Amino acid sequence: MGSLTTEKSGLPIGWLYASVAAVAYVYSLDQNITPNYLPIAASAYGKHSSIGTIFTVESIINGVSKPFIAKIADVISRPSACMCSLVFYTAGYLMIALSSSITHVITGCMLYTVGHSGLNLVTDIIVADISSLKWRGFVLSLTGLPFLVNTFIGAEIVNAVLKRNAWRWGYGMFVIILPVVTLPAIYILHHKHHHRRMQSVSQNSPSNCSAAGTKQLEDEDGTYWNRLKNVIVRMDFGGLVLIGISFSLLLLPLTLAKSAQRDWTHPSMLVMTVLGVLFISVFMLNERLWTQYPLFPSRFIRNRTLLIIIFIDFLYFMSGWMRTNYLSSYVYIVKDWTPREWSYFNNATTFSLCILGPVAGLIQRYTHRYKTLQVTGLSIRLMQVASQVLIGAGGAFNVAGSRVASQASVPHTDLASVVAILALCTQFGSATGSATATKLWRTTLVPCLIKYLPWLTNEEIQELFGSISKVRQYPYNDPVRQGVIKG
Structure with a gap:
């Protein structure tokens, strides 16, 4: 796609910045709200423990779909990748909102994950297109700034929705909001992409190029389906x-x-x-x-910087999901908090990450020391028992170092592929952590509930195990609620 900042397509580059900012804002609002609904949605069908399986599958799909979206962005266009992501995103949320079983919820989550991962990836690629490498860490971190506002706005929305047990409406609102915000951005991207292709045709007309050049141009200007077939081969x-x-x-x-x-x-x-x-x-x-066209070409395998970054981020995300997989559900039970206060806790790490992300980006810009930055972040992360905020701070420094280090280690032609490969490996780390946490949760919780609630029948124990909403129906000082907390 090339650098978008230098194109004179008739549309000011500021419109592109504004459209990307609008998408980033709605995306952050979504991420501050809908993750809070999943434990409640699963509990509505008595399948709360299945959220671990959902997270595992989501992480795998998240990782596998990103190289696919990256190739669509590279071979067809950025707007095509964005439109594909939007279709999956809205279809998934619509299915969850209209669900009548846990199977529908799981299927909706799978569809939504493809769209969510694709939209996130395309945003990162567009930001990389319009920013220089030395400012890359800082500019990428700016896409997280809406989280600072939406942490509080999202908490109010979650509080209002859950008090009315309207989690279906909570998902459904984004079926409307997301297309309204994303379609203008897709139009602007398509306009700029079309203008660039017309310039390419003009500069490489048959009268000005060799036969080989003409053949290459014909290949690039093939039908949409031929280009899609090319995507499948090259990805x-x-x-x-x-x-x-x-x-x-x-x-x-x-x-x-x-x-x-x-x-x-x-x-x-x-x-x-x-x-x-x-x-x-x-x-x-x-x-x-x-x-x-291997996913891991030999030049990547010989790239020690990239391999080390992949290894670090795999362990980073694995440890993170082992901790957070059921943390939200645990806190929902052991604390007598309102949904608003619960939402604040759930979003505290992201809030800290987004505050310190630009700080980490600026440090990297002026010191040019991404290794020191990353080691500092990982060291802070080891102090995670101190606070959700410290975890977010460590994440901010680590992410800034990982992104810049991985992108700086390859030429621009490999940019989208490296972004996707790093995402693939980190999501597999998340899946490993999520699967491990689910194994521990399912293995240990029921025996503990039986130990601390001996007067309940096995059917009642299974009902509590399957629904955190059921547990929350008991007052905080009720023996059943306290028994669950001890368990």
């Missing part, structure tokens, strides 16, 4: 499917084993694990021997 679609299936088969048994008869000795659990190892072996062979 290593088979490799993405293989790695997605392999991680799903390896991680989902952690979240499902406890609900299966005979736990890990059940044949389905063993088959999934064996197939997971087999698929990841086939993926590695595919990368080295068969595919023309």
Whole structure:
């Protein structure tokens, strides 16, 4: 797509900045609100413990879909990638809002995750297009500034929605708001993309270029479906499917084993694990021997900076999701807070991350020391027991260092691919952490509830285990509520 800041397309570049800012604002409002609804939605169907499985699947889909969206952005256009993301985003929320079972909620989450990850990725790519590398960390952090306002606005909305048990409406509002804000941005991006292509045609007309150049131009100006076919080939679609299936088969048994008869000795659990190892072996062979466009080309594997960043961020996200997977539900029960206060707690880490993100970006801009910045952030993260705010502070410094270090280690032509690969690996880290947390939750909580609530029947225990909304119906000092807290 090239640098958008230098194009004279008839539309001021300020319009592009404004449209990206509007999308970033609504995206942040969504992220401050809807994650609070998922435990309530799952509890409405008596399946609260399934949110761990949902988070695991979401993380895998999040990672696998980003390279696909990145290739659409590179090979077709940024606006096409944005439109694709919007369709999945709104379809997922619509399905959750109209759901009649936990299956509908899970399916909606899967659709929404494709759109959410794509929109987030496209925003990052556009910001990278319109900013220089030395300012990249700072400018990327600015997209998080709306979280500072929406932490408080979102808390008021969550408080009003949950007091009326209107979580369906809470999802449904974004089915309307998101397209209204995103479609103007897509139009501006499409306008600029079309103008750039017309300039390319003018500068590379057949009278001014060689036969080879003409052939390349014809390829670039092929039909939409030919370009989509090119996307599928160049994105290593088979490799993405293989790695997605392999991680799903390896991680989902952690979240499902406890609900299966005979736990890990059940044949389905063993088959999934064996197939997971087999698929990841086939993926590695595919990368080295068969595919023309591998997800991890040899130049990336030889890039020590990129490999170290991937390793660090994998562990960073894994540890983060092991901690946060059920933290929101835990706090909802053990604290006698209103939904507003609960929402403030849930968003405290993001609030801190967004305050200190620009600070980290400016430090990186003027010191040019992304390694020191990242080590400082990870050191702060180790003090996470002190406060949600410290966790956010550590995240801000780590993210700024990771983004700039990974992007600085490759040429601009590999920018979108590196952004997507880093996202893929970090999301697999999130999936690993989420699956581990779910295994611990399902294994330990029910025996603890039986221990501290011996007067309840097994059916009543399962009902409490399946719904945090049911637990919240008991007053804070009620023996049942206190027994759950002890458990």
